[in-house]
Amino acid sequence: xxxxxxxxxxxxxxxxxxxxxxxxxxxxxxxxxxxxxxxxxxxxxxxxxxxxxxxxxxxxxxxxxxxxxxxxxxxxxxxxxxxxxxxxxxxxxxxxxxxxxxxxxxxxxxxxxxxxxxxxxxxxxxxxxxxxxxxxxxxxxxxxxxxxxxxxxxxxxxxxxxxxxxxxxxxxxxxxxxxxxxxxxxxxxxxxxxxxxxxxxxxxxxxxxxxxxxxxxxxxxxxxxxxxxxxxxxxxxxxxxxxxxxxxxxxxxxxxxxxxxxxxxxxxxxxxxxxxxxxxxxxxxxxxxxxxxxxxxxxxxxxxxxxxxxxxxxxxxxxxxxxxxxxxxxxxxxxxxxxxxxxxxxxxxxxxxxxxxxxxxxxxxxxxxxxxxxxxxxxxxxxxxxxxxxxx
Amino acid sequence: xxxxxxxxxxxxxxxxxxxxxxxxxxxxxxxxxxxxxxxxxxxxxxxxxxxxxxxxxxxxxxxxxxxxxxxxxxxxxxxxxxxxxxxxxxxxxxxxxxxxxxxxxxxxxxxxxxxxxxxxxxxxxxxxxxxxxxxxxxxxxxxxxxxxxxxxxxxxxxxxxxxxxxxxxxxxxxxxxxxxxxxxxxxxxxxxxxxxxxxxxxxxxxxxxxxxxxxxxxxxxxxxxxxxxxxxxxxxxxxxxxxxxxxxxxxxxxxxxxxxxxxxxxxxxxxxxxxxxxxxxxxxxxxxxxxxxxxxxxxxxxxxxxxxxxxx
Numbered sequence: 083x084x085x086x087x088x089x090x091x092x093x094x095x096x097x098x099x100x101x102x103x104x105x106x107x108x109x110x111x112x113x114x115x116x117x118x119x120x121x122x123x124x125x126x127x128x129x130x131x132x133x134x135x136x137x138x139x140x141x142x143x144x145x146x147x148x149x150x151x152x153x154x155x156x157x158x159x160x161x162x163x164x165x166x167x168x169x170x171x172x173x174x175x176x177x178x179x180x181x182x183x184x185x186x187x188x189x190x191x192x193x194x195x196x197x198x199x200x201x202x203x204x205x206x207x208x209x210x211x212x213x214x215x216x217x218x219x220x221x222x223x224x225x226x227x228x229x230x231x232x233x234x235x236x237x238x239x240x241x242x243x244x245x246x247x248x249x250x251x252x253x254x255x256x257x258x259x260x261x262x263x264x265x266x267x268x269x270x271x272x273x274x275x276x277x278x279x280x281x282x283x284x285x286x287x288x289x290x291x292x293x294x295x296x297x298x299x300x301x302x303x304x305x306x307x308x309x310x311x312x313x314x315x316x317x318x319x320x321x322x323x324x325x326x327x328x329x330x331x332x333x334x335x336x337x338x339x340x341x342x343x344x345x346x347x348x349x350x351x352x353x354x355x356x357x358x359x360x361x362x363x364x365x366x367x368x369x370x371x372x373x374x375x376x377x378x379x380x381x382x383x384x385x386x387x388x389x390x391x392x393x394x395x396x397x398x399x400x401x402x403x404x405x406x407x408x409x410x411x412x413x414x415x416x417x418x419x420x421x422x423x424x425x426x427x428x429x430x431x432x433x434x435x436x437x438x439x440x441x442x443x444x445x446x447x448x449x450x451x452x453x454x455x456x457x458x459x460x461x462x463x464x465x466x467x468x469x470x471x472x473x474x
Numbered sequence: 475x476x477x478x479x480x481x482x483x484x485x486x487x488x489x490x491x492x493x494x495x496x497x498x499x500x501x502x503x504x505x506x507x508x509x510x511x512x513x514x515x516x517x518x519x520x521x522x523x524x525x526x527x528x529x530x531x532x533x534x535x536x537x538x539x540x541x542x543x544x545x546x547x548x549x550x551x552x553x554x555x556x557x558x559x560x561x562x563x564x565x566x567x568x569x570x571x572x573x574x575x576x577x578x579x580x581x582x583x584x585x586x587x588x589x590x591x592x593x594x595x596x597x598x599x600x601x602x603x604x605x606x607x608x609x610x611x612x613x614x615x616x617x618x619x620x621x622x623x624x625x626x627x628x629x630x631x632x633x634x635x636x637x638x639x640x641x642x643x644x645x646x647x648x649x650x651x652x653x654x655x656x657x658x659x660x661x662x663x664x665x666x667x668x669x670x671x672x673x674x675x676x677x678x679x680x681x682x683x684x685x686x687x688x689x690x691x692x693x694x695x696x697x698x699x700x701x702x703x704x705x706x707x708x709x710x711x712x713x714x715x716x717x718x719x720x721x722x723x724x725x726x727x728x729x730x731x732x733x734x735x736x737x738x739x740x741x742x743x744x745x746x747x748x749x750x751x752x753x754x755x756x757x758x759x760x761x762x763x764x765x766x767x768x769x770x771x772x773x774x775x776x777x778x779x780x781x782x783x784x785x786x
Contacts, residue, residue: 172538172539192533192538267651268650268651268652268655269651274738320737320738321650321651321652321655321737322655322736322737322738323738329734332617336618336621336622336623336624337621337622337623337651337652337654337655338622338623338651338652465550465553465555465556466555468555468556468559468740468745469554469555469558471738471739471740472555472558472559472562472739472740473558473739474554474555474558
C-alpha cells in the first residue's frame, strides 16, 4: 500500500514536472484543442456528498466506474461554502471545482480557472439548453465550465403548524402569527451566508416594486439598504442562523423551529426520519444554486479533467447524484432514460419544473446592469451580513 | 613497570562520552536544540507568519491576497460590526472568568481543606472527569439539555420556574427563544466547560496555605470573616489568577461553543475561523487573531504584578 502510494506520488511528481514544463511553453488561458491520454490522477474540490464512490452508501457510486475506465484516480477535497471553494482554488493544487454561481464568476475574475472547449465534450449537446450558456459560467461568450447539478433553496415548514403550504416567504421575514395562533418569533431560521441578502431582495422585488429591483444579485445602495432593513427585522425573529445542515435538522426536531429556507437535502433527511416537514416554493419564487465544474488554470491533469467532464454528463452520475442530493440533473434525459435511479417524478419533486421561478446564486459585483459601479459588491455583503447577525 | 591508570579507549561510545565530559556545554546544546527549534520555528515562526499576513490585504472581489504592506486590514477591525465582535468576546470572557471564580472557590476550598482520603480522590475525579470526555460531545449534549424541548426547560416548567426562565429569556441583552439559542446559554456552557481549569490551580493554591497561619489568626482574635479576608484570600489569590488566565484565554479563543450554542452572533474565534476558512480572508483573520494575543499580553502583565507566577 505504502509502496504503491509512493510510486504513485513519484509518478505524479514527474507528471507534474512535465505538466509545468508544458504550461511554461503554452500560453496561459489557451483552451485545450484535443484530449490526450489520461494523467492517472484527478483532484476535485466539491460539496459534501457531490463525489461519491460508494463509501457512504454502496448504491451511490459514480467514481469507481470512471477510475476503471480512464485510469484517473479521483481524490476529493470537500468544501462547505462557496467562499471556502474560492479560497481553496486560490491556494491551487486542484484540478476541478464544483463551483456555485456565487463562486464561479469570482474564480473567472481571479484568473484561477481556464476556458474550456465544449467541442471536446461529446455530450455537451445533451445539457439542458437553459444551462448551456448560463451567465454564471459564460463570460463574453467563453465557457469556463460544464454544468453539474442545480436545485432550489426551498421553504421548509412544519406540517403540524402549517396545514397548508405557506404561500409567501413572509413567514420568515415579517413578524406575524402562524396558523397555530402563536407568533413566529424565535421559531424561524435563516441561512448563515451573505448570499441570503439576495433572498431578502427577492422578497422585496415582489412586495415593493417601487424599489425597482430587477435582479436580487444586482442591488444599488437604496435597494441594498431596504434588503438589510428587512433582514434586521428577520434578526428579531430568528433564534439561530444555520450553516450546518445537521444542526438545522436538530433545530427542527428539538428547538421548535417551524419554518426556514433550506435545501431539499435536509427536507429529505427529516422526512426519512418521519418528522412532520414538507417544502414549497412560495409565490415570490426562490433563489437556487447551479453548480458548474470548472478547471483550474494550472491543472496538472487536464486530460483526466476533460474525461471527467464527459463522465459527469453521460454516466449514471447525473441521475444518481440527483437522487442522493435532492437536486436536479443538468442533463434532463437523466430523469427518464434509466441510466441511474432518478425518475421523472423524482426530478419534478426536486424542482425540475420550477426553473423559471428560481434566480440562481450569482456573485454580486459593482459593475452591473444598472451601470458601472452602481451595485453593492460582494465584500460589503459579507461584512454587513455579519453586522446584521450581530444585531447591528 | 606499571601500566598507566588511564583505561584505553574502547571505541566510539567512550570518545563521545569523553567529549561530553570535557565540554559540558556541548551536551546542553545537543539536548536543547530540538525543543528550541520546535519552539522557534513551529510556534514563534507561525506567529510571525500570522503577524505578516495581518499586514496584507485582500482583493475584495476575486478574494486573492495582495502581498503588499498595508494597515488597511487593521483599520477594518474598527468597523462597527467587527468592534462589536471584539467587545462581545471580551465581555463574555470577563463574565465567564468572574463566574467561574465565584463558583469554583467554595469547591476548591472544600476539596483543599475538608476533603480527606477517599473523598479527596472523589473530588479530584469529579473535577477531572469532564476533561476526559470529548469536548464536542459535551457541547452537543448541552445543546440538547438547553433546547426549548430539553430537560432544563421541562424541569423549570414542573417546579414553577417556567415564568422566571421566560422572563430571563425575554431580556434584550442575553435572551433568546430558548436557552440553547441565547447568549445566556453560551455563557452557561462556557462556564461549565472551563470550570475545571479554574478549580485545579485554586485548589493547589489553597492547599499551600499553612494551617498554622489560620490558627495564629484565630489566636489573635480574628473572626472567621477576617481570617478569610486577610489570610486565606490573599494567599490564594495567585491561584485564582492562574485559573483565570485559563478561563479567560480559552473563552477568548473558542470558536466551537458559539457556533453550536447561542444566537449566531460572532465571537473572535468564530470570526477568525470564518474569515480564514470560509471567506478566504486570511489577512483579516490574522488581524483578528492578533486581538486576543494583545489582550492576553496585557492580562498576563497584570497577573504577574499580582504575583500569579511567584510560585513557579
